[in-house]
Amino acid sequence: MDNIIKLFFGFLLAFGLLILAIWLSDAPQNATGITDSTYATLLKSGETMTATAATKWLSYLFGIGIIGIFGFVIFLGGRKQDATTQKKIYRILGLGLTFYFLVYNAMVTSWWSYVETNSMEYFMGLPKPTAWMIFGMLPIPFFISFFYITKFDEWIYTKEDAQKFKEIMANRANR
């Protein structure tokens, strides 16, 4: 338990340094968009984060850092007293997070290619990198939800857990 937390703390410190590096890096021009010259209520994109190698990789790592934080937090929630059960939970969570990481990579590399080639390839009515986001990044965590739904009584809150809780409440009432 403490090892996970210590690793998480180290990861958070690295994430903080990454934010600092992003803060101090030279931002591409109008990186957060500019007002459109024809339509005052619409924003148009400025230079992308791929404008320099530094911002391209720092922003990529920022996403990896966020997925890593989600991972550490969800592993903390998968902790169980029974080591065998915990191993099973961690295996599922690890698999889910690996899928998440792979889809993120697929989306980012597809976006790099989209920016470089002005690709007009579509999937379900959306440009490919956007389709990775909507049909990949959004639903992939359902994998973890599915495990939560189907294994809840076996791994998350068992009959023995319920019995122990009843005993805790009974003892508390008697004190």
Next chain:
Amino acid sequence: MEEYRNPIILTFVAFYMLLCIGVGIWALRRTKSTHDFFMAGRDLGIMVTAFAVFSSTLSGFGFVGGPGLVYRMGMSSVWMFACVIMGYNISFMLLAKRLRLFSELGNSLSLPDVVFLRYGKRSTSALVAVAIILGVLGYLATQILAMAVVLKDILIETDFLANISLEMCVVISCSILVFYSVTGGIVASVYSDLIQGGVMVVAATLVFLTVVYTFDNGFSEISQTIQTHDPEAIGPWGTLGMVGCLSWFFVFGLGSSGQPHVITKMMMYKNVSDAKYILPVTTIGYIFSALLWIGIGLAMRALVLQGVQPELASPDAAASQFLQNYAHPVLAGVVFAGLFAAIMSTADAFLNIGTAAVMHDIPKAIGATIKNELFWARMTTALITIFSAVFALYSGDLVAILGAFGWGTFAAAIVPVVVIGFNWKQATPMAANVAVVSSLVVNFVIKIFKIAVPYNIDVGALALTVSLILFIGISLASEKPELDPDVEAVMDL
């Protein structure tokens, strides 16, 4: 039917409001104690809890501000939605069981109550209560203002109320809100959430279909139109860019488990094992409701670029203009009712936690006891609404600052203390106090001094990172705290 568009919309909104009053009267009979008023007797079923969780998450923002952001920035703000399944996974994996068990163990009435149970320090629960009150003030005021603005937009189209003032609209909408929140407390709130959630899902799904059928070639045409004008706008990061979008992904993904008006519902359901059904219903309900947010935003951007629709006066008009010009009058009526539903379901949730903080948590923290708690809970609910309404109308920029400050502050203050601290025995009260204070300081300093953050990184993401580092660092550097043995035993389950 077009000539009856406005009366139809008005009828749907009036019917919806009458329904809320009906729920308030029904809930009055079920609210006999403060335990009923704040915790619904910890007796909620699966559907009620699930709908209450997702409809409290999706406020008026999803129906007004959300489509406006997509219209203005392209895909950028969709990242607030793309993290929803991961966000709910985190909430349920770390909190659903733990909060429910703690709530029963301590017979708790509020989130600060369970924080006290876990940390054993009044200062920690008091700081959480203060963070809740600050967030509630801003959030509630913005919800009230949004409700009044929408009501005014509808009423000024009628012959008999064309000159109605914004103040009068605030009075009308707050009266309904106060009525059902005062009479029925959280019982009225969660059962009206059930209706509100249902209306939101139906309205959003129908609107999404309307969006697709407004264009000859459906979504492909929308994409191509936007892409021809600016390829990045329909790319995954929209016009905001990668870092800004990812900061939203972070603060909305992890931060959703720090929203007190949402996670408090996890203390109220009847059986712990119901959590496994509540998660999928909540997630699916939210995804369907958010279709409106993305669909209308992209459709209006494409329609303006095609020259079919004149440019909007402001991005926030995206939803209302789409409904007025492209939706069937009956659908427009359902969606306007859905809009009120989205706003009211969030407002009543804030009222409930705000009342608990003012009337229960703060007095408890300073050692005061209140007699006839139920009566004072009702009085406090009414007073907070009146105060927030006045605040919304007359505080100028402050309401916008506090409104914007809400989500990120809750995330930064509550995620370390509750999400991590309820699952890690080494976490200390001192670390929790520092985490709450640092989250308030970082948020307030950057907002008030208007410090420019590069790449528009969300301030809440910065505050959340700082508070997590301080919380874990201080706890690791401290000795393991002594916990109540029962709390420790529950943390082992």
